[in-house]
Amino acid sequence: MEKLVELKALLASPQKVTIVTHFKPDADALGSSLGLAGFLKNTGHRVSVVTPSDFPDFLAWLPGSHEVIALSKHTSEPLQKATLAFQTADIIFCLDFSNLSRINDLADIVRKAPGKKVMVDHHLEPEPFSDFQKWSVQAASTAQLVFELINELGGKAHLDAAIATCLYAGLMTDTGSFRHNNTTAREMAVASELISLGANPSEVARLIYDVNSLSRLKLIGYALYKNLVVYPEYHTACITLSQEELKMLNVQTGDTEGLVNYGLSLKDVRLAVLMYDRGEEIKISFRSLGDFSVNDLARKHFEGGGHKNAAGGSSKLTLEQTMKKFLDLLPQYKTSLS
DSSP: OTTHHHHHHHTTSOOEEEEEEOSSOOHHHHHHHHHHHHHHHHTTOEEEEEESSOOOGGGTTSTTGGGOEEOOSSOSHHHHHHHHHHHTOSEEEEESOSSGGGGGGGHHHHHHOOSEEEEEEOOSSOOSOOSEEEEOTTSSOHHHHHHHHHHHTTOGGGOOHHHHHHHHHHHHHHTTTTTSTTOOHHHHHHHHHHHHTTOOHHHHHHHHHSOOOHHHHHHHHHIIIIIEEEEGGGTEEEEEEOHHHHHHTTOOTTTTTTTHHHHHTSTTOOEEEEEEEOSSSEEEEEEEOTTOOHHHHHHHHSSOEEOSSEEEEEESSOHHHHHHHHHHHGGGGHHHHO
């Protein structure tokens, strides 16, 4: 990390710290935030964790989650608390995002906040908004970057089982339970250290993957039976969900997590897409195998980005128009998808 000595000096005395992660946080976003928060609290700092939205119920068991300031569309109180937390922070840690647009309404607040900003992330093409960066696209997760940063700061002795559990949850999910091609010896070594510090692999996996809401199971069944379409000539699978279908199925935050991967599991499919209508925009998830870069696809055509094989995007068109736009693009990618 560049300017590590300077950051270490800043953290040598108690500071007021605010940690923020991206909109609709996943396990890596929330786990890395809560893990870092636990470490900073153990070393004498005053810490607030802010999320620009709610987070899935299947992550509510993570240690420290009950203290998160989660913004809500139903009340302005969390936004007021978050704004104060940013305006009075000595240091602001920005975790698991590299562009301020990923924190939606908080972007300008964070940009204008007087505190020093530290970005810890593994996504492509970061925006130069931070004073310090711990950034690597080679890292499978932000959680492991947080763990490495703590080691670089000489703080491993302040880690405990709760912190290790949060970081392990982020590492496990962003490697697909160590099945994705971003899993290397580096990830396994970090996982081993987190387990030695008290993370329980089977329990973390059970709580994240094996505890489902009824609405989520119904959504999966409905989406695969009704709305999964395969385009064999392009080795592509698509799932679409309208706003009416989401309401009918009582879909909650986090219910669509991992749904796109079912399409990618089909034989001969190299590109999987999930599109669903959130009302204000169409949310799009892309997954791919091999050398096909969904990051490039999302950045070029759908105002998004992410990783080579996992990216997100959005569209202000209708669901039908967005799907047509995507299908019209497929012929130019036919060769690279073959």
